[in-house]
Amino acid sequence: MTANGGGPRTVSTSESSRSGSEFESDRSVSDEAPLGGPDASETILESRDLDVFYGDEQALQSISMEIPEQQVTALIGPSGCGKSTFLRSINRMNDLIDVARVEGDLRFHGKNVYDEDVDPVALRRKIGMVFQKPNPFPKSIFENVAYGLRVQGKDDGDVEGKVRTALERAALLDEVEDQLDSSGLDLSGGQQQRLCIARAIAPDPEVILMDEPASALDPVATSKIEDLVEELAEEYTVVIVTHNMQQAARISDKTAVFLTGGRLVEFDNTNKIFENPENERVEDYITGKFG
Amino acid sequence: MSTDTEPLDLSRDGNDVGTLGDTVARYVFFACAFVTVATTLAIIVVLVDGAVDFFSQVSFVEYFTGTNWSPRAADNPSFGVLPLIWGTLLITVGSALIAIPVGTLTAIYLSEYASPRVRKVVKPTLEILAGIPTIVYGFFALSFITPVLQTFFPGTGTFNAASGAIVVGIMILPMVSSLAEDAMSSVPDSLRNAAYGLGATKFEVSTNVVLPASLSGILAAYILAISRAIGETMAVTLAAGALPQITTNPLEEIQTMTAYMVEIGTGDASVGSIGYQSLFAIGLTLFVMTFLMNVFSMWVRSRYREEYQ
Numbered sequence: 140m141t142a143n144g145g146g147p148r149t150v151s152t153s154e155s156s157r158s159g160s161e162f163e164s165d166r167s168v169s170d171e172a173p174l175g176g177p178d179a180s181e182t183i184l185e186s187r188d189l190d191v192f193y194g195d196e197q198a199l200q201s202i203s204m205e206i207p208e209q210q211v212t213a214l215i216g217p218s219g220c221g222k223s224t225f226l227r228s229i230n231r232m233n234d235l236i237d238v239a240r241v242e243g244d245l246r247f248h249g250k251n252v253y254d255e256d257v258d259p260v261a262l263r264r265k266i267g268m269v270f271q272k273p274n275p276f277p278k279s280i281f282e283n284v285a286y287g288l289r290v291q292g293k294d295d296g297d298v299e300g301k302v303r304t305a306l307e308r309a310a311l312l313d314e315v316e317d318q319l320d321s322s323g324l325d326l327s328g329g330q331q332q333r334l335c336i337a338r339a340i341a342p343d344p345e346v347i348l349m350d351e352p353a354s355a356l357d358p359v360a361t362s363k364i365e366d367l368v369e370e371l372a373e374e375y376t377v378v379i380v381t382h383n384m385q386q387a388a389r390i391s392d393k394t395a396v397f398l399t400g401g402r403l404v405e406f407d408n409t410n411k412i413f414e415n416p417e418n419e420r421v422e423d424y425i426t427g428k429f430g
Numbered sequence: 431m432s433t434d435t436e437p438l439d440l441s442r443d444g445n446d447v448g449t450l451g452d453t454v455a456r457y458v459f460f461a462c463a464f465v466t467v468a469t470t471l472a473i474i475v476v477l478v479d480g481a482v483d484f485f486s487q488v489s490f491v492e493y494f495t496g497t498n499w500s501p502r503a504a505d506n507p508s509f510g511v512l513p514l515i516w517g518t519l520l521i522t523v524g525s526a527l528i529a530i531p532v533g534t535l536t537a538i539y540l541s542e543y544a545s546p547r548v549r550k551v552v553k554p555t556l557e558i559l560a561g562i563p564t565i566v567y568g569f570f571a572l573s574f575i576t577p578v579l580q581t582f583f584p585g586t587g588t589f590n591a592a593s594g595a596i597v598v599g600i601m602i603l604p605m606v607s608s609l610a611e612d613a614m615s616s617v618p619d620s621l622r623n624a625a626y627g628l629g630a631t632k633f634e635v636s637t638n639v640v641l642p643a644s645l646s647g648i649l650a651a652y653i654l655a656i657s658r659a660i661g662e663t664m665a666v667t668l669a670a671g672a673l674p675q676i677t678t679n680p681l682e683e684i685q686t687m688t689a690y691m692v693e694i695g696t697g698d699a700s701v702g703s704i705g706y707q708s709l710f711a712i713g714l715t716l717f718v719m720t721f722l723m724n725v726f727s728m729w730v731r732s733r734y735r736e737e738y739q
């Protein structure tokens with residue numbers, strides 16, 4: 140699908156950040172291993188006893204898990220169990236919600252992103268996000284993809300080349316090549332979502348968070364997004380929330396099952412979760428007995 | 431429900447209370463709409479009728495190009511409207527220079543930076559400010575703004591354009607900030623989140639996502655505020671004075687079109703005199719100016735309509 144998909148990726152941790160304090164990374168990996176399984180590749184994200192509250196309501200209860208680098212980790216569970224909340228706590232989008240409060244650690248390359256010296260703006264430059272509903276800017280297709288490059292000060296070199304590469308990786312270039320100047324809002328829903336993915340990968344983050352990226356799309360568009368997610372994992376770490384069991388089984392390497400009350404009840408290799416879950420309630424959930 | 435002997439009745443008569451209510455309501459609504467439209471038409475007819483009388487005695491050329499407005503000079507009255515238009519222009523541009531930047535920044539602050547608590551207090555306060563009678567603003571200009579100007583610029587007259595422009599600027603400020611804030615807060619959060627998710631700062635989100643996405647509403651706010659400044663009467667009459675002249679010094683006395691109308695309308699011009707008829711010409715000119723501004727505002731709104739869903 141993508142022409143230049145596979146090559147090794149240079150991770151630019153010292154990339155210039157206009158907002159001042161650079162996100163620090165000291166790639167130390169914790170020695171204790173919470174839920175996660177023995178054969179995990181290098182851990183890039185690790186949550187330790189993470190609690191999230193909205194006002195007095197606790198949405199996440201002591202979540203501990205390790206998310207492996209360059210793999211797809213799926214978060215599944217019934218509605219309201221805190222999947223989106225967990226995803227937003229990774230790149231500190233919860234900061235934007237007035238009543239939200241986070242306790243515990245969320246480590247990125249071993250560094251707690253809730254430490255005083257971490258700038259959420261710098262963090263979000265390394266951890267991109269794709270939302271449930273496609274949300275392109277009311278700007279041209281080109282400017283949509285270029286936006287992240289511009290705010291991150293990466294628009295000095297070959298912007299056009301970077302934009303085209305991102306569109307190509309998002310499997311959208313062929314469809315929009317002749318209309319880069321037309322509005323991103325003129326695209327179909329599925330194209331808009333791929334545009335949003337292109338926008339997220341253009342500045343070359345390390346992690347991409349996706350919150351039900353295909354739930355507003357038809358089956359054809361959905362399967363395109365699924366193919367894309369699998370390909371993205373060759374270069375990026377993908378954490379994806381989905382309501383669709385088959386989707387989680389198809390595209391993810393690891394699956395985390397949250398259940399009502401904001402608890403992580405099981406986190407393991409996807410095969411294991413779907414074929415032989417430890418937890419009875421997980422089995423019930425996966426086989427559709429509730430949820 | 432309905433049996434064989436009593437078939438379902440869907441005819442009009444079977445339900446005549448509702449039908450009657452509908453009919454009455456329709457006439458009441460129509461009457462209200464009719465009164466509104468008829469009043470507007472009547473105003474236009476009266477203005478045009480008076481203006482026709484005026485222009486049968488004064489040529490268009492003299493009116494629109496003359497630089498001397500002295501309608502009551504006994505021997506040689508002169509009807510060049512430019513000094514009055516100039517006065518109105520000074521006030522309008524001056525007040526816009528104050529209200530647009532301050533109002534826009536206030537709107538950005540309220541929509542993007544202020545906590546919900548602050549917004550809940552400030553926004554209604556602004557709207558109350560918009561409800562203060564304009565004569566009060568005029569009095570405020572005379573008793574406060576002008577003395578302050580006089581301390582800084584000793585030559586400032588008791589009546590001066592600057593004082594009028596400043597007070598009108600303060601007057602239309604709530605309108606700019608309130609309408610612009612409405613436009614900005616109607617930008618969906620999904621767009622803000624998209625930008626934040628890409629590592630944009632709050633300032634970047636405000637300036638290159640929210641502002642462009644709400645541009646049409648913001649421009650419409652500017653235009654409405656400007657047309658309010660053009661039509662503003664009491665405050666400028668009190669603050670800026672009644673001396674029609676084309677001056678580039680804002681500390682001098684001027685007269686706006688509206689202030690002239692107050693002067694004549696409350697003064698001694700006898701019905702049928704040329705001075706009286708000039709009211710209609712000026713009134714029509716003002717009407718056309720504000721009407722064009724409103725049309726322009728509507729055009730801007732549709733031309734730059736927010737495209738996001």
Ligand SMILES: Nc1ncnc2c1ncn2[C@@H]1O[C@H](COP(=O)(O)OP(=O)(O)OP(=O)(O)O)[C@@H](O)[C@H]1O
Nearest residue numbers: 193198216217218219220221222223224225236238
């Ligand atoms: N902005 C918010 N303010 C207050 N409470 C919130 C907010 N967002 C989420 N919550 C609450 O937190 C809990 C978890 O919500 P969250 O959106 O994370 O669930 P979810 O697993 O993503 O659900 P879904 O599958 O429906 O998207 C819910 O009880 C929800 O009501």
Ligand SMILES: [Mg+2]
Nearest residue numbers: 222223224350
């Ligand atoms: Mg959710």
